[in-house]
Amino acid sequence: MAKAWGGRFHQATDSRVEAFTESISFDRRLYAVDIRGSMAHATMLAHCGLISAEDRDHICAHLDQIGEEIASGQFTFRQDLEDIHMHIENALITRIGDVGRRLHTGRSRNDQVSTDLKLFTRDAIDTIDRLLTDVQRAFLDRCDTDSDVVMPGYTHLQRAQPVMAAHYWLAYIEKFQRDRERLADCRKRVNVNPLGAAALAGTSLPIDRSLTARLLGFDSVAANSLDVSSDRDYLVEFTFCLALIATHLSTWAEEWIIWFTTEFSFLKLPDAYTTGSSIMPQKRNPDVLELIRGRTARVDAAVPQLLILLKSLPMAYNRDLQEDKLALFGALDALQPCLELAPSIIAGAELRKDRIAARLEDGFLDATVLMEYLIRKGVPMRTGHETVGRLVAHCEARNCRLADLPLAELHEACPKIEADVASVLGTVNANLALQSFGSGGREAVNTQIEAWKKRLPAAT
Numbered sequence: 496m497a498k499a500w501g502g503r504f505h506q507a508t509d510s511r512v513e514a515f516t517e518s519i520s521f522d523r524r525l526y527a528v529d530i531r532g533s534m535a536h537a538t539m540l541a542h543c544g545l546i547s548a549e550d551r552d553h554i555c556a557h558l559d560q561i562g563e564e565i566a567s568g569q570f571t572f573r574q575d576l577e578d579i580h581m582h583i584e585n586a587l588i589t590r591i592g593d594v595g596r597r598l599h600t601g602r603s604r605n606d607q608v609s610t611d612l613k614l615f616t617r618d619a620i621d622t623i624d625r626l627l628t629d630v631q632r633a634f635l636d637r638c639d640t641d642s643d644v645v646m647p648g649y650t651h652l653q654r655a656q657p658v659m660a661a662h663y664w665l666a667y668i669e670k671f672q673r674d675r676e677r678l679a680d681c682r683k684r685v686n687v688n689p690l691g692a693a694a695l696a697g698t699s700l701p702i703d704r705s706l707t708a709r710l711l712g713f714d715s716v717a718a719n720s721l722d723v724s725s726d727r728d729y730l731v732e733f734t735f736c737l738a739l740i741a742t743h744l745s746t747w748a749e750e751w752i753i754w755f756t757t758e759f760s761f762l763k764l765p766d767a768y769t770t771g772s773s774i775m776p777q778k779r780n781p782d783v784l785e786l787i788r789g790r791t792a793r794v795d796a797a798v799p800q801l802l803i804l805l806k807s808l809p810m811a812y813n814r815d816l817q818e819d820k821l822a823l824f825g826a827l828d829a830l831q832p833c834l835e836l837a838p839s840i841i842a843g844a845e846l847r848k849d850r851i852a853a854r855l856e857d858g859f860l861d862a863t864v865l866m867e868y869l870i871r872k873g874v875p876m877r878t879g880h881e882t883v884g885r886l887v888a889h890c891e892a893r894n895c896r897l898a899d900l901p902l903a904e905l906h907e908a909c910p911k912i913e914a915d916v917a918s919v920l921g922t923v924n925a926n927l928a929l930q931s932f933g934s935g936g937r938e939a940v941n942t943q944i945e946a947w948k949k950r951l952p953a954a955t
């Protein structure tokens with residue numbers, strides 16, 4: 496078959512150019528959305544009288560057959576046919592001749608590829624959202640599993656204040672909820688129909704772009720045909736959403752890698768998600784978590800890759816945009832397996848409650864609540880801060896804890912300290928004292944757990 500664009504050319508394309516310009520090696524994965532978009536386009540053409548109803552049915556039947564052949568691996572791909580769009584059109588024309596030649600009426604590959612990418616991205620958003628919900632549910636289930644565990648909260652990787660273990664799990668639920676909300680917002684801009692914008696100026700033919708929008712489930716129709724050809728904002732936005740999801744997964748992976756070390760010993764990971772050493776027989780390595788952390792680099796890289804690709808392009812379509820799919824597919828392929836594995840790792844891990852409890856009183860986790868006790872007694876905050884700081888230094892010198900100090904010594908440090916100070920000393924008491932909305936104290940955490948149980952959709 497001659498090139499679809501070859502009418503004004505007198506020389507055959509150099510084979511090296513064909514190899515250099517092809518995209519079928521990676522864009523073949525768009526076949527299902529390309530067929531979906533073509534069926535909607537054929538339906539619209541028939542509705543507008545540009546092709547007959549018989550031609551529409553003939554086209555759609557053979558498109559469906561072509562899709563089945565691609566899905567089953569029976570379809571032959573050729574480098575000289577450039578991309579998935581030309582492969583499907585060539586197969587259609589080979590089978591039904593001039594009827595197949597009518598399909599491209601009123602559209603260009605420019606708006607066709609944008610339609611394919613939007614349909615693909617919309618499907619990907621929905622898939623990632625479902626996977627994020629699974630991760631959230633896994634953390635929510637852990638809240639019940641670890642409901643009695645108080646553990647250190649850290650800043651600068653130094654012990655800071657005591658929180659319920661569930662407070663950690665709720666923090667990740669919050670992060671992934673923001674990710675889901677970003678995806679939902681991104682989906683609004685993705686879900687705008689570009690089909691019918693043609694190459695850049697629209698068409699003189701009487702097409703109905705609102706009909707194709709309805710057939711393909713788009714919420715609205717893109718209003719500027721020139722913008723359609725060059726618009727890849729939605730890919731930058733979507734890959735940014737993926738990058739932030741990956742970053743949140745990386746934070747979780749890093750934290751659990753640290754907790755899994757002998758030095759921390761807070762966490763036991765399931766054997767199914769760890770590996771060993773080829774030389775050291777005792778080793779159990781958190782390789783899956785390390786690779787989740789590592790794959791974040793691949794996802795993050797897609798955002799600047801797309802921005803740099805777009806930064807110097809004039810308006811309308813330029814062939815540079817063929818490269819956009821590599822960034823999109825690369826980010827998605829790196830992230831999706833991480834999200835698929837995460838719920839099983841979360842569910843299968845065990846907090847080493849004995850190890851956590853054995854060192855729970857280390858690090859003066861009750862110091863801040865003691866300071867706030869002084870504030871309630873009328874001591875200025877900075878004065879209370881300095882007073883407790885001196886008491887901590889005194890305890891360090893004596894190798895004891897704040898709760899070990901006699902009441903007389905505490906009273907000497909600040910006359911406002913009375914016998915009721917015992918209610919805030921010690922890590923468990925300090926945790927129970929936390930009461931502000933969203934805090935890591937038991938009561939506040941339980942409130943959030945119940946709210947999330949109502950908020951998260953049930954598993955399907």
